[in-house]
Amino acid sequence: xxxxxxxxxxxxxxxxxxxxxxxxxxxxxxxxxxxxxxxxxxxxxxxxxxxxxxxxxxxxxxxxxxxxxxxxxxxxxxxxxxxxxxxxxxxxxxxxxxxxxxxxxxxxxxxxxxxxxxxxxxxxxxxxxxxxxxxxxxxxxxxxxxxxxxxxxxxxxxxxxxxxxxxxxxxxxxxxxxxxxxxxxxxxxxxxxxxxxxxxxxxxxxxxxxxxxxxxxxxxxxxxxxxxxxxxxxxxxxxxxxxxxxxxxxxx
Numbered sequence: 001x002x003x004x005x006x007x008x009x010x011x012x013x014x015x016x017x018x019x020x021x022x023x024x025x026x027x028x029x030x031x032x033x034x035x036x037x038x039x040x041x042x043x044x045x046x047x048x049x050x051x052x053x054x055x056x057x058x059x060x061x062x063x064x065x066x067x068x069x070x071x072x073x074x075x076x077x078x079x080x081x082x083x084x085x086x087x088x089x090x091x092x093x094x095x096x097x098x099x100x101x102x103x104x105x106x107x108x109x110x111x112x113x114x115x116x117x118x119x120x121x122x123x124x125x126x127x128x129x130x131x132x133x134x135x136x137x138x139x140x141x142x143x144x145x146x147x148x149x150x151x152x153x154x155x156x157x158x159x160x161x162x163x164x165x166x167x168x169x170x171x172x173x174x175x176x177x178x179x180x181x182x183x184x185x186x187x188x189x190x191x192x193x194x195x196x197x198x199x200x201x202x203x204x205x206x207x208x209x210x211x212x213x214x215x216x217x218x219x220x221x222x223x224x225x226x227x228x229x230x231x232x233x234x235x236x237x238x239x240x241x242x243x244x245x246x247x248x249x250x251x252x
Contacts, residue, residue, distance in 0.1 A: 058201025077225025
């Protein structure tokens with residue numbers, strides 16, 4: 001019995017994405033010992049600037065009328081993240097993986113978390129994973145995979161082997177979106193996707209600020225904002241726009 005790639009229930013686009021990141025990471029690890037420290041530094045700064053621009057572009061996708069939704073999603077998501085200790089949990093998980101595999105390097109966990117956030121909290125990740133789940137289309141994820149593979153070279157050369165291990169949360173998060181979209185086809189409207197991209201853009205701006213050393217934002221604890229905005233957007237789309245009773249209708 002053969003299974004059509006087009007109709008496969010597996011998140012094949014994410015599997016391909018994981019493969020390109022793995023290859024790029026291994027190449028970056030090889031180049032890490034070859035690239036001089038000053039060149040690594042300028043690459044680090046370029047990554048930070050590119051991350052800021054990407055985040056700003058994404059955050060501008062917030063739909064008209066959803067700005068308060070955007071703000072409250074970040075606030076409520078941040079509060080939930082602090083109460084749940086998302087940052088500490090991810091840090092502990094990364095340190096645990098590092099200890100289990102007896103890996104060296106002070107930036108392992110930072111590289112793992114940063115790479116995962118940049119590879120998965122973006123408009124191409126959301127739209128591509130949802131398209132695969134709804135229609136079986138993987139074109140966008142294939143393009144994203146190529147870009148991520150190239151980026152992984154620079155990230156691994158800077159952060160080390162932690163970037164390679166980011167493919168595990170990528171499978172869970174990005175692949176999970178594909179499977180969720182397949183089951184909940186009516187949930188992911190264009191407005192919902194745009195709002196997810198906007199909130200994700202704000203998180204990526206925070207990552208760019210951290211990379212450039214302009215501040216130290218606790219981006220991990222803001223991750224629940226992505227789930228909060230799903231709920232708030234779903235509710236907002238179901239509340240009909242009303243006009244106050246004492247407001248006269250517009251003149252013809």
